[in-house]
Amino acid sequence: MSLPASSTSAASAGEQLRELQERIHLLQGRRNREATYALLPAFSPLLPYGLRAGAVYSLEAPLSVAMALLAGPSAQGHWCGVTGIPDFGTEAAAGFGISLERTVLVPDPGERWLVTVSALADVLPLLLVRPPALASAGHASRLSSRLRERGCTLLILGPWPQAEGILSVEASRWEGLGDGHGHLRSHRVDLAWSQRGKRRKVMVDLATLHADPTQAGGLTQPGGVTQPGGAGLLGARP
Amino acid sequence: MPVRAVPVGASALPRALVVWFPDWPLVAAQLAGELGERVPAAVIDKGLVSVCSAEARAAGVVRGLRVREAQSRCPDLTAIRADPARDAREFDEVLAAVERDLPGVHVLRPGLCAWRARGAARFFGSEQEAGGTALEAVAKLGLEARVGVADSVFAAEQAARRASELAALFVVPAGGSRDFLAPLPIATLDDPRLASLLVRLGIRTLGAFAALPEAEIRSRFGPDGTLAHARASGLDPQAIVPRVPPTPLERATDFEPGLDRIDQIAFALRPLAEDFVEGLRRAGLACTELRVQIMDDAGRRSERCWGHPRQFGASDVLDRVRWQLQSGDETSGGRRGGRPATWRSTGDSLTAPVVQVRLLPERTDQIGLRGQALFGGVDERLDHGLRRLQSMLGHGSVLHPVSAGGRLLAERCLMVPWGEDAPPETSALAQRPWPGSLPAPLPTTVFAEPIPVELLDAEARPLRVDERGAAASPAWFRPGSGQDRRPVLGWAGPWPLRQRWWDPDDRRSVERYQVIDDHGEAWLLIGAEGQWWAEARYD
Numbered sequence: 001m002s003l004p005a006s007s008t009s010a011a012s013a014g015e016q017l018r019e020l021q022e023r024i025h026l027l028q029g030r031r032n033r034e035a036t037y038a039l040l041p042a043f044s045p046l047l048p049y050g051l052r053a054g055a056v057y058s059l060e061a062p063l064s065v066a067m068a069l070l071a072g073p074s075a076q077g078h079w080c081g082v083t084g085i086p087d088f089g090t091e092a093a094a095g096f097g098i099s100l101e102r103t104v105l106v107p108d109p110g111e112r113w114l115v116t117v118s119a120l121a122d123v124l125p126l127l128l129v130r131p132p133a134l135a136s137a138g139h140a141s142r143l144s145s146r147l148r149e150r151g152c153t154l155l156i157l158g159p160w161p162q163a164e165g166i167l168s169v170e171a172s173r174w175e176g177l178g179d180g181h182g183h184l185r186s187h188r189v190d191l192a193w194s195q196r197g198k199r200r201k202v203m204v205d206l207a208t209l210h211a212d213p214t215q216a217g218g219l220t221q222p223g224g225v226t227q228p229g230g231a232g233l234l235g236a237r238p
Numbered sequence: 239m240p241v242r243a244v245p246v247g248a249s250a251l252p253r254a255l256v257v258w259f260p261d262w263p264l265v266a267a268q269l270a271g272e273l274g275e276r277v278p279a280a281v282i283d284k285g286l287v288s289v290c291s292a293e294a295r296a297a298g299v300v301r302g303l304r305v306r307e308a309q310s311r312c313p314d315l316t317a318i319r320a321d322p323a324r325d326a327r328e329f330d331e332v333l334a335a336v337e338r339d340l341p342g343v344h345v346l347r348p349g350l351c352a353w354r355a356r357g358a359a360r361f362f363g364s365e366q367e368a369g370g371t372a373l374e375a376v377a378k379l380g381l382e383a384r385v386g387v388a389d390s391v392f393a394a395e396q397a398a399r400r401a402s403e404l405a406a407l408f409v410v411p412a413g414g415s416r417d418f419l420a421p422l423p424i425a426t427l428d429d430p431r432l433a434s435l436l437v438r439l440g441i442r443t444l445g446a447f448a449a450l451p452e453a454e455i456r457s458r459f460g461p462d463g464t465l466a467h468a469r470a471s472g473l474d475p476q477a478i479v480p481r482v483p484p485t486p487l488e489r490a491t492d493f494e495p496g497l498d499r500i501d502q503i504a505f506a507l508r509p510l511a512e513d514f515v516e517g518l519r520r521a522g523l524a525c526t527e528l529r530v531q532i533m534d535d536a537g538r539r540s541e542r543c544w545g546h547p548r549q550f551g552a553s554d555v556l557d558r559v560r561w562q563l564q565s566g567d568e569t570s571g572g573r574r575g576g577r578p579a580t581w582r583s584t585g586d587s588l589t590a591p592v593v594q595v596r597l598l599p600e601r602t603d604q605i606g607l608r609g610q611a612l613f614g615g616v617d618e619r620l621d622h623g624l625r626r627l628q629s630m631l632g633h634g635s636v637l638h639p640v641s642a643g644g645r646l647l648a649e650r651c652l653m654v655p656w657g658e659d660a661p662p663e664t665s666a667l668a669q670r671p672w673p674g675s676l677p678a679p680l681p682t683t684v685f686a687e688p689i690p691v692e693l694l695d696a697e698a699r700p701l702r703v704d705e706r707g708a709a710a711s712p713a714w715f716r717p718g719s720g721q722d723r724r725p726v727l728g729w730a731g732p733w734p735l736r737q738r739w740w741d742p743d744d745r746r747s748v749e750r751y752q753v754i755d756d757h758g759e760a761w762l763l764i765g766a767e768g769q770w771w772a773e774a775r776y777d
Binding site: 006062063064067079086087088090091092093094095100104105106108109112115116119120122123124172173174177178179180181182183184187190194196206207 | 619620622623624626627630631635636637638639640641647650651654656677678679680681682683684685686711728729730731750754758760774776777
């Protein structure tokens, strides 16, 4: 009887502690230092604290993984921008839980994609970008300092010179389609998160996220933590 | 016969001067450039002819005829839809011109307006002179009108209708309106229910109706009947309220000689745009929808409506003009699909020099409701940033998705430029059930233009689906022409997609397949008669 009560109070105390820390950071002028965008529960084994504001993440993964990552913050009322993806399936995005009212698309910025990204970073908290070319290290560092200043999180579909972490897909399986019958029902992907030499893995069924974004889609527990020892806490933070 | 005590003395009678434009809806359509001169034409309202031209009348078309009947009597009849907004818009310009000579107009309806005759008669010397002035002012515009002067608005309107083309002015002497109206048929009252009842009671003229005692009319026919009785007696209670001439909010400028560079036009337009916004501000209005009309010296007219989430400032107006010039250039240059325009510098030359630009406020709102928040909220900043990006990349580059209805995946999502509203029927279309739509999960990559692919059966022939939906099982799949063919590991289909067989433009009869190839990629294919396209990819 007392156990759940004490555990909830401990959780709320931790929550309060974090809120207070954020306020201290804010007062000290280190704006958005600790702000994060919470993800769907399915991604908690990989990124327990969500996406850090002002960071760049590189996704070597299909578009559906990127949509599932954006779905959490978008459902909480954050605006999202999508650039350089003319084939963005907005209906699937809405299925993941991305709110279309708070989505801005710049499908084809062409050569001026870096200018577009930095202009969007001024006003939007989350950006998903498929760069037409690899940015040079100089451009990348200038962009990331701007992102840090604005607190805008950038998800890059493809490689990026100074990414904070890389999310890659190790295997992907579609199920439900037979030989002339059925239809695609489940899409299991093995996701691997690597950040500064640490590596964590999880298997997610993206199709269940699509149907019901609130439920935890993680099928297996993160047994594949290759580097034991508190990676859960330290991994998501710089 | 109890005669009502009419105040005697010509000075006490409220004289009215009415100007009537015969067949105004047709004249308005001609002025708007929708109709040529001297053609048999009819304005159709709810499937019936409501107004027809003299040429059509000569061929036997009359008011109240059904469209098909009218067309059978006059095969080259031009039928145009009734549009009250067009009638009012064109009438406004005519009024503004007539008002310069004869101020204090009261608009009864488009094509019919009234003045208080006394002031005009005193100024011009007589009622005849005043009516002549009105006719001259109209004739200067190249239009035809009839003028009637009588004791009441109703009587003056009837007098104007009795005037002929040769004698376009009809003055009923003061106090003579009752006698003038007496022989007219009861249908003139324009109240079909009352008219039919009165005719059945044996009352066929306005004079006979006016002879009935007013108290009896009131107890039998109520307030509407009393009003009709007063009209028939030449005592129309309708007062003439002179309108306050509206301050013109639209702005236009002419370039002489024409300008052919977008940056020149934008530079020359800046004072005009500032004047336009300032004029609206003085009227206490904020423009939320703007219509830009651009004329070039080849005689082409480009016209477009632009929306704005808050209100147009001078630089927003200039942006819209610039985008319209750019997009006009593009449509003449080549294909333009739903894809956004590539960014182009403002120094592009146009196909023909522009000679006139007009800015018209299409929709306005009170400025108090559109003010900026004292502390700029997030939305304000967001909107400002996106509009800045839009003026850099082009209007159609920054988009906002809205779900819409449809069967193909690309149709189901509408991309609306930032700041514009989606078409009003979009959300209703999206709410419809759309039977046969795809089961979840939906593909994340939806190609705007389907990609040609190959779907082959076991003998490597293109897969064909016969009209009963039977087909061989697909065995090979080639995504694009230059690539190797891949074995199909799983498939489902054909899922038929048939729509609008009666509509030659929108008709579609295709089959859908879901396919997984050996790379683990899942595709959604559509095809007909051996031709296959990838509509979307699941990834």
